[in-house]
Amino acid sequence: MEKKGKVIMIITIGIMCFLLVMIIFMQFKVVQESEETNIDTLQATELRQELANWKTKYEETKEKYDKTVETLKSYREESSAESKTKQTLEDELQSLERALGKTNVEGEGVIITLSEKKQSELIEDEEIVAINAEDLIYIVNYLKDSGAEAISINGERIINSTYIVDVEDTIKINSRYLRTEKYEIKAIGNSTYLESSIFGKGGYSETLNSSGIKAEIQKSNKVQISKYNGDYEVNYMEEAK
Amino acid sequence: MIFIAILVGCILGAIVGINVPIIPYTYSSYLAIAIIAALDSVFGGITGVLKREFDIKVFISGFFCNSILSILLTYLGNKLDVDIYLAAIVVFVGRMFINLTIIRKYYIDKWSEKLKNLRLKDK
Numbered sequence: 268m269e270k271k272g273k274v275i276m277i278i279t280i281g282i283m284c285f286l287l288v289m290i291i292f293m294q295f296k297v298v299q300e301s302e303e304t305n306i307d308t309l310q311a312t313e314l315r316q317e318l319a320n321w322k323t324k325y326e327e328t329k330e331k332y333d334k335t336v337e338t339l340k341s342y343r344e345e346s347s348a349e350s351k352t353k354q355t356l357e358d359e360l361q362s363l364e365r366a367l368g369k370t371n372v373e374g375e376g377v378i379i380t381l382s383e384k385k386q387s388e389l390i391e392d393e394e395i396v397a398i399n400a401e402d403l404i405y406i407v408n409y410l411k412d413s414g415a416e417a418i419s420i421n422g423e424r425i426i427n428s429t430y431i432v433d434v435e436d437t438i439k440i441n442s443r444y445l446r447t448e449k450y451e452i453k454a455i456g457n458s459t460y461l462e463s464s465i466f467g468k469g470g471y472s473e474t475l476n477s478s479g480i481k482a483e484i485q486k487s488n489k490v491q492i493s494k495y496n497g498d499y500e501v502n503y504m505e506e507a508k
Numbered sequence: 509m510i511f512i513a514i515l516v517g518c519i520l521g522a523i524v525g526i527n528v529p530i531i532p533y534t535y536s537s538y539l540a541i542a543i544i545a546a547l548d549s550v551f552g553g554i555t556g557v558l559k560r561e562f563d564i565k566v567f568i569s570g571f572f573c574n575s576i577l578s579i580l581l582t583y584l585g586n587k588l589d590v591d592i593y594l595a596a597i598v599v600f601v602g603r604m605f606i607n608l609t610i611i612r613k614y615y616i617d618k619w620s621e622k623l624k625n626l627r628l629k630d631k
Contacts, residue, residue, distance in 0.1 A: 276564050277513040283571055284517030285524075287546045290539055292525025297536040 368426040368495040372417050376455035376490035377462055379406065380483045381475065383448055395479035398450055400433040402480065403440075405471050406452055407431065413464035415454040417492045421445055424495040441497055458486040538579045541593050545574040548600040551607035558614045574600075 364370050381398055407425055410418055418425040423440045432439050437446040454461050462484055466472045472482045531539065549571040556562035578596045585592030 273509075277510050279564065279568060280510060281513035281517040283546075283568070284514050285521040287543070287550070288518045288521025289525040289528070290521075290546070291543055292522050293528055293531060294536060294539050294543055296526065296530055297533060297539070300530055 367499075368417065368424045371491070371494050372455060373489055373491040374416070374455045375458055375488050376415070376417075376453065376486075376492075377458050378485045378487060378490060379452040379454070379465065380485070381406075381450040381452070382481050382483075384479045384481050397436075398438075398448075398480055400431045400438045402475060403431050403438065403450065403452070405474075406465060409464040409471055410452070410454045410456070410461055413456065413460040415456040415461060417453075417455045419453045419492045421447065421451055422493060424492065426495050428499070441495070453490050453492050455490050455492060462486065537593060538582055541578045541582050541596055542575040544597055544600045545578040546571055548604050548607075549574055551604050551611070555607040555610045558611060 361370075365372065381402065383395055383398065386395075403420060407418055407420075420431075420440055423429075423443055423445070426441075429441050430439070434444065437444040439445075464470065465482070466484055475482050549567065552570060553562060553567040556567065578593070578600070581596055582593040
């Protein structure tokens with residue numbers, strides 16, 4: 268009986284030793300592993316400290332962010348106002364440029380070709396008279412009268428300061444001298460009106476015809492007129508006060 | 509016989525303890541306090557043997573109950589946000605030192621008595 272009790276005691280003590288040493292070694296291992304500093308192994312207080320730090324940082328960053336967003340918003344508002352003004356200015360500039368003939372334009376219109384008749388084409392008392400500035404001025408005036416928005420002669424854009432004069436054997440337009448047998452006048456506007464202004468009954472084309480100049484017209488939906496390439500020189504005038 | 513049991517228990521415990529998977533760090537504080545409690549019981553048991561008042565039932569119950577109780581107290585402390593395990597460590601380690609003193613004194617007394625006897629014999 269006594270021996271049995273002793274055996275039990277020995278076994279019990281053995282088991283206890285086993286448990287104790289096992290747990291101690293387990294703890295050794297845990298401690299050894301946790302020596303590497305990572306978030307799992309940080310003490311609660313350290314974690315709290317860290318958390319507080321991050322929170323402060325976060326708040327600071329958020330404040331900065333909010334401020335930046337605010338600034339950005341104000342910038343955006345300003346820039347949108349600016350861009351509106353800019354847009355208006357640009358629109359205005361564009362319309363002015365168009366009015367001044369500083370832009371290439373296209374649209375419905377007519378192309379009138381003037382050329383001198385050959386001898387064989389002449390009839391009765393007709394005789395050849397060279398195309399002169401006056402003919403072109405008449406045509407330009409008639410075209411303008413019938414609502415032409417843009418006119419060019421042999422690619423030379425007619426603007427508000429354009430002059431057409433005879434200089435000896437040539438015709439001077441926009442300080443460019445033209446001397447050809449064929450003049451091409453392009454005009455943008457209502458093609459029917461434009462046609463009738465020159466080629467209508469008793470129109471200027473009859474006058475031209477009788478002086479040996481052949482006038483032809485071609486209607487088009489896409490007449491292209493290039494821009495005025497010269498300068499606008501202002502030497503004497505200035506804005507009145 | 510009992511030493512063999514202790515030795516075998518220790519070796520087996522070491523082998524198993526090394527090969528067991530690592531427990532999460534959160535629970536390691538519970539383990540630590542359990543170890544302290546168990547060690548306290550062991551030293552208490554040795555003191556009991558020396559004082560000839562050792563009782564295996566008291567020893568075993570102390571070994572397990574103290575460990576489990578200290579774990580429970582630590583858990584409670586965590587929940588209450590009070591470091592109760594510090595109090596447990598103070599108590600256990602304090603007692604361990606007292607027990608160690610008793611053990612040391614016992615052996616010193618024994619040793620000095622032996623020396624005395626030897627001198628008396630020589631005379």
